[in-house]
Amino acid sequence: MNTxxxxxxxxxxxxxxxxxxxxxxxxxxxxRGKPSYEEFIGSRHQQAQRSIVVQVSSExxxxxxxxxxxxxxxxxxxxxxxxxxxEELHYMLLEYASASEASAAISSSAYNAELSGSGVPVRxxxxxxxxxxxxxGRRGQAKLAANQKTLALHTVNGTRSLSHEALKELLRGAAxxxxxxxxxxxxxxxxxxxxxxxxxxxxQVEQAISGMFPDALAQPFGSSVNGFGKMGCxxxxxxxxxxKIPSTDQDSQREASRLIYHTKExxxxxxxxxxxxxxxxxxxxxxxxxxxxxxxxxLQARVPIIxxxxxxxxxxxxxxxxxxxxxxxxxxxxxFGEMDxxxxxxxxxxxxxxxxxxxTNPSPGRWITNFSLTCLVMFFLQQMRQPILPSIGAMxxxxxxxxxxxxxxxINCTFARDMDRVGFQSRNSSSLSELLLQFxxxxxxxxxxxxxxxxxxxxxxxxxxxxxxxxxxxxxxxxNVSKNVSLEExxxxxIEVRNAAWMLxxxxxxxxxxxxxxxxxxxxxxxxxxxxxxxxxxxxMFFKPRMVEVSDLFxxxxxxxxxxxxxxxxxxxxxxxxxxxxxxxRSELKQLRESSTTTTSAAKTKRSR
Ligand code: GTP
Ligand code: MG
Numbered sequence: 001m002n003t004x005x006x007x008x009x010x011x012x013x014x015x016x017x018x019x020x021x022x023x024x025x026x027x028x029x030x031x032r033g034k035p036s037y038e039e040f041i042g043s044r045h046q047q048a049q050r051s052i053v054v055q056v057s058s059e060x061x062x063x064x065x066x067x068x069x070x071x072x073x074x075x076x077x078x079x080x081x082x083x084x085x086x087e088e089l090h091y092m093l094l095e096y097a098s099a100s101e102a103s104a105a106i107s108s109s110a111y112n113a114e115l116s117g118s119g120v121p122v123r124x125x126x127x128x129x130x131x132x133x134x135x136x137g138r139r140g141q142a143k144l145a146a147n148q149k150t151l152a153l154h155t156v157n158g159t160r161s162l163s164h165e166a167l168k169e170l171l172r173g174a175a176x177x178x179x180x181x182x183x184x185x186x187x188x189x190x191x192x193x194x195x196x197x198x199x200x201x202x203x204q205v206e207q208a209i210s211g212m213f214p215d216a217l218a219q220p221f222g223s224s225v226n227g228f229g230k231m232g233c234x235x236x237x238x239x240x241x242x243x244k245i246p247s248t249d250q251d252s253q254r255e256a257s258r259l260i261y262h263t264k265e266x267x268x269x270x271x272x273x274x275x276x277x278x279x280x281x282x283x284x285x286x287x288x289x290x291x292x293x294x295x296x297x298x299l300q301a302r303v304p305i306i307x308x309x310x311x312x313x314x315x316x317x318x319x320x321x322x323x324x325x326x327x328x329x330x331x332x333x334x335x336f337g338e339m340d341x342x343x344x345x346x347x348x349x350x351x352x353x354x355x356x357x358x359x360t361n362p363s364p365g366r367w368i369t370n371f372s373l374t375c376l377v378m379f380f381l382q383q384m385r386q387p388i389l390p391s392i393g394a395m396x397x398x399x400x401x402x403x404x405x406x407x408x409x410x411i412n413c414t415f416a417r418d419m420d421r422v423g424f425q426s427r428n429s430s431s432l433s434e435l436l437l438q439f440x441x442x443x444x445x446x447x448x449x450x451x452x453x454x455x456x457x458x459x460x461x462x463x464x465x466x467x468x469x470x471x472x473x474x475x476x477x478x479x480n481v482s483k484n485v486s487l488e489e490x491x492x493x494x495i496e497v498r499n500a501a502w503m504l505x506x507x508x509x510x511x512x513x514x515x516x517x518x519x520x521x522x523x524x525x526x527x528x529x530x531x532x533x534x535x536x537x538x539x540x541m542f543f544k545p546r547m548v549e550v551s552d553l554f555x556x557x558x559x560x561x562x563x564x565x566x567x568x569x570x571x572x573x574x575x576x577x578x579x580x581x582x583x584x585x586r587s588e589l590k591q592l593r594e595s596s597t598t599t600t601s602a603a604k605t606k607r608s609r
Contacts, residue, residue: 034338036417037331041219042245048125048199049099050076052106053312054092055128062153065092065129072108073101079155079193083314091312093196124204126290126312158193159314161231168526177433177507177524184352184525185345190229197313198224198235205239205319208289209281217243218319221330227337228347228374234316238327239281270409274322275299281321282306325475328405328413332392332474336378339419340388342432347377349436349525356529357496359489366486368469368493375455375471375481380439382458386428388435391458392474398422413475433508440501448490452480469493503527 035043056065059080069075074097083089096102102125111121112128162170167187174180198220206218222236223229244251266273278299286295291312298305303323309316320326337344354360354373361367381388398416405413416422430438451460452470456477463470465480468490473479507524517523522530 037225037334038417040334041225044195044199044225045203045219046099047095047196048203050097050102051093051095051196051200052102052125052127053197053200054094055126055312056090056092057129058090059092059153059156061090061129062092063150065094066150068129069094069105072105073097075151077154078151079158079196080153081155081159081193081197082157083159083311085311093193093200095196120288122208122288122290124208124290125200126204155193158191159197159231162187168522171524171526172519172522174518174524177436177504178431180525181345181349181432181436185348188230188348188352189227189344190224190231190233194229194231194233195224197315201235201310201313201315201317202237204289204291205237205285208284213241215242215244216240217245219243219327221327223370226330226333227344228333228351228370230348230351234318236326236330237317237319238323239319239321240324271304271322275304278304278306278319278321281319285319322409324407325411325413328407329475331417332395332415333374333378335395335417335419336381336389339390339424340381340426342388342435343377343381345432346381346435346439347374349432349528350377350439353500353528354496357499359493359496364484366484367489368482368485372469372471372482372485375453375474376443377439379453379455379458379471380442381435382455383442383460384428384438386426387458388426388428389458390422390424392456393458394424395422396456411476433504437501437504437508440497440504443497444494444501448494500528 052069054065054069056062062078062080066075066078076095076097078095079093081091081093083091094102094105096105106123106125106127109127112119167184170183170187171180174183202218202220206216209216216239218237218239220235220237223233224235268276279297282295282297285292285306285308291310292308293311294307294309296307298307303320303326306319307317308319337347351360351370351373354368354370359368360370360373378389382391392415395415398421399414400416400421403414403417407413447460448469450463452463452472454461454472455474456472461472467480467483467485468487469482469485471481473481507527513521513523
């Protein structure tokens, strides 16, 4: 205990030092005009503090709401979205010019009298706009309406994503595969409103506990903020009790104070302490936070999480309290995405392709995750003869003291945050469609059996164990990111990348369709995303092995399960290549069958003896 007390000021100073260094690095990047990850996160966090969400009866309530809410301050923007419950529920996300104005609007709110006795009055940025009470109320509204100049509603139905059919139509009308790739990215990525909503969800948790934990910080990470998220993606959230960056004078004075808070010492080891704290936070979310429902505690996982749904935001949330490496990994991915405009569209396409052929699945299991898939794309872009991305090792080498980040459990997440210092410039001028094809070709030939993928080195290494797929965890290099992937799933990936390479090759070589043919047929990426129904979770997936029989793929005459429709190869060269590969596979298959028959009969003979 005494040692702890002696160490505590040192630890506190070290934390403060790291935080200040973070802030300094952010300012440096801002001066160059490109926001750093920390700046991006910081500005979104502040934006959430200036925002409220109000439930309304429909988007037609906008003028009335605008007029009413203008009394608390200057409204900067309002966006509408709806959530489908038993009926459609409508919401407006309002941003004020300052946090104090948003706070004034929240503080002015009344508690729902209908719920008194059965509901706990809780302060949060999630409000409801009730009908005016009495004639006076209505007269007041009318007067305000006449005086106010209403800002145009920025967005209506801002969270509605493009339907599969509409996306297909859009891709069909593109001028080429490169444009299809860009359209796919632009039309399916998480939009502005989606990002705002996710930061509000984080702020709600943080503010709910700020009375007891004034330094608490809830930060979004993962695809919601790294630029690789699509519309409707989950929110990954990390909650830290001591995460707040000192920003006010009062904060700075506290650092020098001679009065120190008495605090409780942790009673058990770090992991079980975190699990107990999370249980407690889970109960608090479940019992008190408006909008939070379906709270599930998954506390035995490597990274314990609380999962919940937010009904006012229509959002699935994974909250952790001990996964700071995930946060820094998101920073790395954010930086990769910022380094070259081709990185994100390419990754979006690969993720969508994987989903359409059932390689990824929203539920955890023995299949590849979106994160591992993203690592495959990053690695592909690093290992090229003309790389598009630098290795993480190069970013670590270029780091200076402002880049030092060490997590609470001692994991070093230091790498240069300023890309100018890394001095990496890509000379690769390949188009997106060329890169996509090269990606599929690269993994068709990759030796998953013997080689591990290292983003740190930007090259393949000898595989340290017998996992089917080995991707060195960039921030914890003794771990394998794709440890969960089974041999069958790895094989399926190899088969699917090969199919995709064949398919895309014939598409690239046949870019000769007339405009009317393009409008009528599936072409380019549409032929890659042929099986959207596979993305649906089927219960039997969890019980049946998902190994695909090689014979199913090649030998139609001998298989009863449905086979994919025949591919219409327009290039004779490609058709010939495919046919010769099929022929070779058939003969291998035949040999395999023959040898297995011999082995089986030998085994039978042995048993009968
Ligand atoms: P989707 O949720 O599928 O859209 O993608 P995601 O990138 O958000 O993936 P996920 O929710 O699985 O993980 C959230 C973030 O945690 C990722 O973006 C990574 O930054 C990080 N992460 C996930 N798995 C690992 C891992 O094994 N090692 C490290 N260092 N970070 C990880
Ligand atoms: Mg996620």
